[in-house]
Amino acid sequence: MDNVIHAIQDEYADDYVWCYGCGRLNEHGLHLRTGWQGEETITVYTPLPEHTAIPGFVYGGLIASLIDCHGTGSASLALHRKNGHEPGYEVEPPRFVTASLSIDFMKPTPLGVRLKAVSILEEVHPKRWKIHVEVFANNLVCAKGMVDAVVMPKSFV
């Protein structure tokens, strides 16, 4: 159903797998994983008990992290597909970074349930994508976000 089998983060090059949000080799991190579900992209994550805002609700920084890494992962998926590749092909995907991020917190997000970020993608430029994100808990939208993601400049490495 909503599980991500082939995540784009599984195939990032070794320099790019240390992100606290989505790096597979960051042992303290969240290990967010983003994949296709039809024409949409999804990332699922169940916050830990410590990811509290007010008791019973998820803190905003966790939701921001989910939206951020989901956004860069989704942009990577989209450009990778445009280039003729899918996760699972073992072809190194492009790595995006976040230029800007905005979030509307629609309602308190309950702690203890799995969150699902879902996106439709919009190409702005060959190296720049807008990712409109909805974050669901119990099938209700708790937050809406927008990520403006750009291919990582070489100056980063």
Added chain:
Amino acid sequence: MDNVIHAIQDEYADDYVWCYGCGRLNEHGLHLRTGWQGEETITVYTPLPEHTAIPGFVYGGLIASLIDCHGTGSASLALHRKNGHEPGYEVEPPRFVTASLSIDFMKPTPLGVRLKAVSILEEVHPKRWKIHVEVFANNLVCAKGMVDAVVMPKSFV
């Protein structure tokens, strides 16, 4: 110099001190602390090694967390002052939540140095503030944010 002696989070009521970002009793959290510096508010935090994006740089979710908790803390400071109180008076301050959050990542934020979030506050309504945030590393602005904070609705508790 830039240390926060009296933080607003030190005086939140016991129900509100569990936030992963700024709760003093969240043992896994960041323990962000926000105070006045003249007419500005500041929050300082040195990210941990695991708060990586690309090696050497801070991941966006940590910056979002810093901006988020700095924003709600700053709004609380501002309304508290408007009500005649300062941190250190041991009067329970109002608790804000984030309605929306936006961030522009101006340049890669270096890991391993102390970050400082600084704000000027703008009252929108007695229960709603806009907090314009600049995040500095090594005296350079790495990110700019805006937090729209509202007094926590009673439905939260």
